[in-house]
Amino acid sequence: MKFELKTENENYSNSFSLIFKTILSLVLIIIFCDVALKLGIISRHYQIDYNCRLLSLEKSTSNFKKLSRLSKLKSKQRIWEFCREIIK
Numbered sequence: 001m002k003f004e005l006k007t008e009n010e011n012y013s014n015s016f017s018l019i020f021k022t023i024l025s026l027v028l029i030i031i032f033c034d035v036a037l038k039l040g041i042i043s044r045h046y047q048i049d050y051n052c053r054l055l056s057l058e059k060s061t062s063n064f065k066k067l068s069r070l071s072k073l074k075s076k077q078r079i080w081e082f083c084r085e086i087i088k
Helices: 009-057 061-071 076-087
Strands: none
Touching: 009 061, 009 076, 061 076
């Protein structure tokens, strides 16, 4: 006769590895999302800086439109004041 004793150690190790993989995946997703958001902010800052410098050289309506979209300012006077602060 054969006698087998089943232990639950394998079940605990499988559930632990599943929980660990899930937590690791969530942490990686959070880190990548944070990096993507920060890169977007940095990119927006450099676009505003670049367009303000362009506006100081060439006063075209396309530059005003780009800056209006980036800075969410509508009047040309406010865009000028905003760019003066940035270029300083």
